[in-house]
Amino acid sequence: MSEKIAVLGAGSWGATLGGLLADNGHSVMLWEFDQQAATTLRQTRTLQVLPDLQLSAGIDVTSDIAAAVRGRSMVICATPSQFMRSTLATLKNQGGIESGTSIVSVTKGLEDKTLKRMSDIISEELGASADRIAVLSGPSHAEEVCRRMPTAIVAASSSTELAQRVQHLFTREYFRVYTHNDMLGVELGGTLKNIFAIACGISDGLGLGDNSKAAILTRGLNEMARLGVKMGGQLLTFFGLAGVGDLIVTCMSKHSRNRSFGEKIGRGASPRQALTEMTMVTEGYKTAPAAYALAQRLKIECPLMEEIYQVLYNDKNPRQSLRDLMDRDTPSEWRELNTLPKEESGE
């Protein structure tokens, strides 16, 4: 069944998903903040940063946010995380969304300072109840989705009905969507992974090998899962597409900003130098201190997060961090979590 859908944010991910929805036969209105950019996009049907994107005629573009959402049964939020609240506040001031409209966040990251998840902001600004909010997340470079490279992702919502509806809307022969009921865990996975992507970058910058990178990924996943479960996420979420899957793609990709940022530090740049060389936001840099503080408050031992924090904010030498990580008493592989009785860890 064809739906009328608004996509807020015409960056590479928003435009790519808008294009995919239009190709699936839905009527798509893409909202771009900048009026001039909206006009250009409507005319050229592509983005400079994403030459493989070719928007079909079924997509319209506007810079009028109230017009964008009018009469739409679903709104996709794809603005950068730091603009999510201001964008939705603007929308609210112009009348908000119609009751019954569902909202899907496709943005990763937490709000600065408040550390709120995107779904929290949606709920607060638009007054939407939990069963009207979903999240789409997983290992998915926009560049590759544009080129129709096979991709798998999860649609998470506390409402099974909404998760399945989102799954149905987005599924395409090259885009496979699994349903999920742990929205909180899915959002945490998409955020915490950036911290460990910085660590993988540092490892690359130091000239370390595949063994070290696999160790960082695996021990990072261990910390992510233990912290995430304590924060209310489900264990298995972190071992799925929105957890380890997204972690892998971010840590391995040459294109990841967080990994590149870490690589500069590994090569000897100070975090401040490295930051000034980045043209776009490095999410992990902001997430690291927040996650570390949270781990301390919740009494979850996270040595990798701690060392990343020390390197990024206290000018600790990465080689010294590495030595300290290797030097610690080595426990059994799973601490808090390995109290899980064997019989209950099965089916």
Added chain:
Amino acid sequence: MSEKIAVLGAGSWGATLGGLLADNGHSVMLWEFDQQAATTLRQTRTLQVLPDLQLSAGIDVTSDIAAAVRGRSMVICATPSQFMRSTLATLKNQGGIESGTSIVSVTKGLEDKTLKRMSDIISEELGASADRIAVLSGPSHAEEVCRRMPTAIVAASSSTELAQRVQHLFTREYFRVYTHNDMLGVELGGTLKNIFAIACGISDGLGLGDNSKAAILTRGLNEMARLGVKMGGQLLTFFGLAGVGDLIVTCMSKHSRNRSFGEKIGRGASPRQALTEMTMVTEGYKTAPAAYALAQRLKIECPLMEEIYQVLYNDKNPRQSLRDLMDRDTPSEWRELNTLPKEESGE
């Protein structure tokens, strides 16, 4: 405390670990099957395939297996999996090992036809009880361990005391060993990963991207965990160093034989052609039909394993397999396992 240790098998991994143990102050006797190769290794202190290896004077080399294990408190089994039983049978015929000697398998893979694990073979051939057997496994290219690149690995045994002893023997500033109590799961992880390394190679050969590779890794991990738990392994083992850690390093490495084998198939070679081009054993090729048969017998749905089996043994076109995988009904992300109640998945 210094121990007297025998290492059976002077391939790159056995020689590397022997060298590490000698550097840790232990008296090491390295057994090499071929008499001439043993003489050369004793003289040159290095292996052609591993130029970075430099064996210290503390290591002796012999081709006499009975002499190798005499008076040793620990025996490390590092022969290729296909020679494990014949090697230990030879040892048994020459008097076996002294009672009280502990045995550590560092070999990955299952026995052909019987599909037995290396620890099963050790138990059967040497009559060792479970509390005298341990396994060392994880993401660890010998090339990098030789170059003292930071590496993390697990030592698993049903005996906590033995796991801790192995941990202590091998730990070095660049080699971090976690203890583990799930030897079966650790051995399965080191074996099943090769199937998905072939799949990642096929994906590379087809020219697919990072999204696809992350999806294969994550869905492969899902199948590995569901099958492994049904076979008696612990869930978390598959999300640790011997599971996802080893999976990542094998799937990402240019050096992995299994990945290279898959890449040839992705580029258009038939499995038979690809096999003839491989100079060394491709474990995953033998493991794939065994694991698939097991999954069918245990009624664990493993679509990725099934397609890999069809490509390798029934000449199915990899692109058709990919289409069939993307085309299936998409369920929720975790099936059998997501019946795990949320409260019990935590700490």
